[in-house]
Amino acid sequence: MLRLAVALLVCLSVRAADPVPFSHKRHAPLKLDCVYCHATAKTGERASYPKSSVCKTCHVDKATALAKTDRIEPETSVYMLAEFAYFSHAKHTGAKIACQKCHGEVWTMEEVTQVLPMTMKACVSCHRASHAPTACNKCHELGQ
Numbered sequence: 001m002l003r004l005a006v007a008l009l010v011c012l013s014v015r016a017a018d019p020v021p022f023s024h025k026r027h028a029p030l031k032l033d034c035v036y037c038h039a040t041a042k043t044g045e046r047a048s049y050p051k052s053s054v055c056k057t058c059h060v061d062k063a064t065a066l067a068k069t070d071r072i073e074p075e076t077s078v079y080m081l082a083e084f085a086y087f088s089h090a091k092h093t094g095a096k097i098a099c100q101k102c103h104g105e106v107w108t109m110e111e112v113t114q115v116l117p118m119t120m121k122a123c124v125s126c127h128r129a130s131h132a133p134t135a136c137n138k139c140h141e142l143g144q
């Protein structure tokens, strides 16, 4: 999988304070698995973002002051639910729903754009269609 990496000397000339640019489209030819970077997308509630050490597998990068453990994450997320709604990636990927179903074809995207709206309606209409639970307390803690 990392054959290409050997010949790679891409220099990311960004300062640590700036958000590190990342384009899925640019990385599409590498055919990486999503969980290569979003490590807990199949096992956790959150998908999570990669540490810079993951990037450094391929990018020799003396220009940045990023620690290996710093995560490469957007300043403002495209996908973000309010605190009062419960969502779990593991429960959905466990039900064999592809990432693309909710996030679209990210490999064609320079910047990630929203496919699944962050609304209750979007969740509930798929739950109805796929006979998944629609009881309020599946997604909301009641009695507070």
Ligand code: HEC
Pocket: 021, 022, 024, 027, 032, 033, 034, 035, 036, 037, 038, 049, 050, 072, 073, 074, 076, 077, 078, 079, 080, 099, 100, 103, 106, 107, 112
């Ligand atoms: C080489 C690492 C890498 C791979 C592989 C990768 N991503 Fe990402 N992804 C990132 C990084 C870094 C970000 C955050 C940067 C940004 O959005 O500006 C991100 C952001 C995202 C976001 C946006 C989250 C938000 O709320 O803003 C989604 C959705 C996403 N990725 C889905 C996927 C899916 C689905 C796949 C597989 C088809 C995938 N990614 C493969 C590195 C990767």
Ligand code: HEC
Pocket: 002, 004, 005, 008, 010, 011, 012, 020, 021, 022, 023, 026, 027, 030, 032, 037, 050, 052, 054, 055, 056, 057, 058, 059, 072
């Ligand atoms: C498996 C190897 C691999 C990994 C892992 C990887 N990249 Fe890349 N990256 C590449 C390759 C190959 C290119 C060149 C693509 C091209 O020429 O368009 C590239 C291009 C880029 C570019 C564009 C550089 C330019 O000259 O415009 C940026 C920025 C970048 N990667 C950031 C990241 C970040 C941030 C991460 C970690 C979240 C990451 N990459 C992880 C292989 C990788």
Ligand code: HEC
Pocket: 034, 035, 038, 041, 042, 045, 046, 047, 048, 049, 077, 079, 080, 081, 082, 087, 089, 092, 093, 097, 098, 099, 100, 101, 102, 103, 116
């Ligand atoms: C059923 C729809 C659905 C599926 C399938 C899905 N996601 Fe998500 N994703 C979401 C929602 C909703 C959020 C926002 C979650 C929140 O704010 O609690 C999200 C958030 C994210 C984020 C933002 C960061 C984070 O930690 O949550 C990334 C990255 C991401 N998803 C990647 C993936 C990947 C990779 C897959 C496939 C393995 C995937 N998603 C499958 C709906 C989905």
Ligand code: HEC
Pocket: 081, 085, 086, 087, 088, 091, 092, 095, 097, 101, 102, 116, 118, 119, 122, 123, 124, 126, 127, 130, 131, 132, 133, 138, 139
């Ligand atoms: C693409 C269709 C689809 C979308 C969109 C979707 N879900 Fe689901 N969801 C499912 C399926 C299928 C299951 C699994 C049902 C099962 O395991 O029997 C599930 C399971 C769940 C569960 C676990 C239910 C349980 O029994 O414990 C929760 C919580 C949940 N979804 C919340 C959400 C939220 C919140 C959203 C919107 C942000 C959302 N879902 C969007 C299809 C979807």
Ligand code: HEC
Pocket: 080, 081, 082, 083, 085, 118, 119, 120, 123, 124, 127, 133, 134, 135, 136, 137, 138, 139, 140
């Ligand atoms: C499949 C998951 C799911 C189920 C089932 C669900 N909700 Fe929601 N609900 C959400 C999400 C997601 C939001 C929007 C969160 C956000 O704005 O980020 C939301 C928002 C809300 C809001 C805030 C107002 C609004 O419309 O944005 C209320 C009130 C609410 N839900 C009540 C309920 C009640 C009552 C039930 C049962 C009849 C229910 N929900 C069932 C996921 C769900």
